[in-house]
Amino acid sequence: MILREDLPQKSTMPISEIKYKAKLDQNESPIDIPIEVKERLFEEFKKIEFNRYPQPYFYYETKEIFSSYLGVNPKNFLITVGADQGIWLAFFLAGGKNRSAIIYEPTYPIFKHAGMITQTNLEILNLGVNYKISPDTFKNHNIICIVNPNNPTGNLQDDEVILEAIRRNALVVIDEAYFPFSNKTYKQLINDYKNVYIIRSLSKSLLAGIRIGIVISDSEIVSMGEEVLTSPYHLSTLQLVILRNFHLIESYYQNSIKIVNEEKERIYKVFDGLKIEYVKSYANFILFKVKEANFVYNELIKRGIRIRNVSYMRGLESYLRITIGKPYENELFISAIKEIFSML
Template sequence: MMRGDLLGLKAYQPIIPPEVLSERAGVPIEGVIKLDGNENPYGCSPKVGRALAGYPFYHIYPDPEQRELRKALAGYVGVDAAHIVAGAGSDELIDLILRLFLEPGDGVINCVPTFGMYPFCTEICGGKVIDVPRDKSYAIDIAGIKEAVGEKNEKTKIIFIASPNNPTGNITPQRDILELVKLGKVVVIDEAYYEFSGTTVAPLVPEYENLIVLRSFSKWAGLAGLRIGYGIFPTLIAEQLLKIKQPYNINLAAQVALQESLADIEYLQGTVQKIISERERLFQRLGELKFLKPFPSQANFILCAVVKGNARLIYEGLQKKGIFLRYFDTPLLSNSLRISVGRPEHTDALIEALKEMC
């Protein structure tokens, strides 16, 4: 009865919650140094907690058309609200985009190594993942994408580009994005880490019928646990997404938190600047360790190649000390660690632990 193609689907590997990490490491939960999820170590705006505690209408269904939410987001982005659709995290919007465009067997360009939700959701939606490897500096391969699109022709529908890219941290220049837009396929630019780079193509969306930008409040605004993201779409696509999404997809707590976050931009920009400053310090400290090669990043994490030693052993050894990173060992990302930027004391603890181990 179940779909045969899904029975063999490999489950997505999500972030492990802190209580599980605490038990695994044998340290109190407050002693866990969680540098694996690219979360904001300073949390959300203080206004969010106060607003959530005092909100009186949780017994009422949220607005399925997201009117006030879209209006607030439009003011932040600088586009008309007709271009905005919010989702339960940008993950939901990735799934909705794929469901809107894909027929069984249609192709989706995936510029590996990159965010794992693109191929995961593509397979669930019955699409075909077409991997186009990035170059040695992790820049996208424009010629390779054009070749892949040309080979598949009309069966290739969507191109996903994360900028800054997760897990490598580099951006894709606007000129390259516009070169892809010329191919006539749907080009989705995932700007989940935009606030840490300041580089965006969102203002260009109204000029094109096939350019989409996705963003998140999980990283910069500290709302990962409430699951809210949004996209900037051509109006025709936005209209269709509003039609096919679950009617009440954004819960009221998430809506209140987003609106309060946008009302406290100065505070949140302050925490973003702290993270950017600590990112530069972390990059410098990691570069002093001869067994690591950190890559420059415009996100809130740093990818490191382990050039001497075994990344898995380092990863597991740090876990025993209550420090948790992300480990990668794939053909295009071998013997590597991704380190989220934490507070200064987290950086200090990590560097000391690495020195002790290696």
């Protein structure tokens, strides 16, 4: 056989492509950049030679410029193609044959996917909907994976759990993709610990279609990561131009976060009124429990409302997840969920 027999045989992240009135299933930003801002960015794109590769000086200049927004020294972060590439890189750097990682499910499936493809020995513990990690599970792993806030549960780990993980002789991968909504970070620990590896994303709060991620870590890890990815050739010049001109985008980025947090509170109140059980979320989505998850999901689909059915995940058998959308999309969901619950 030409291909490896241990490769996954089905999609790691199944996504519906059914036509919709409200798209609330992929944890994207509810708003886009206005056309006039895109036009200003296009003016910058016109200055680029599309026939040339991105040059190292352009990459390092971009890091200098973006460092002020990130609040991190340029030597302590690298730019990736979305947060996913940051996850893959962690396994390239510290995983592989005869090395091990611990993953806590239910969580973002790319961690397990990257571990399997790199042939890393995986210990997978299922924590269910409560998703509370115990330091007793930290053993002699080479990688400890912590998604904080976790997807799809939306909750945070206690500080002491994170600190106990960092005290181990392992690369501690802390996925902070939802930092804009939680405002919780451990980036300050890179000054005291060399094994902290933080992943960020610009996808959740505005730029999912552009695919930009960040890895924050010790300078030696960052330097090695850039070597492994052959920086800057893993990126497009277009991605770098976006970051160089983040000042054109920042206010919309902040407004997106504000809308999500306000709309999340509105949906909480609806759930409370309907006595729907949910997990308090520090992200841009809410995990909620229903009696007949598949029935509710299918009824929403009939009404053109796409949310995520996570009831197939072990420990989440009765749960669905809604991404916070535009106010009118959330209103469509609210009206539909009230109607569907009257049918149960």
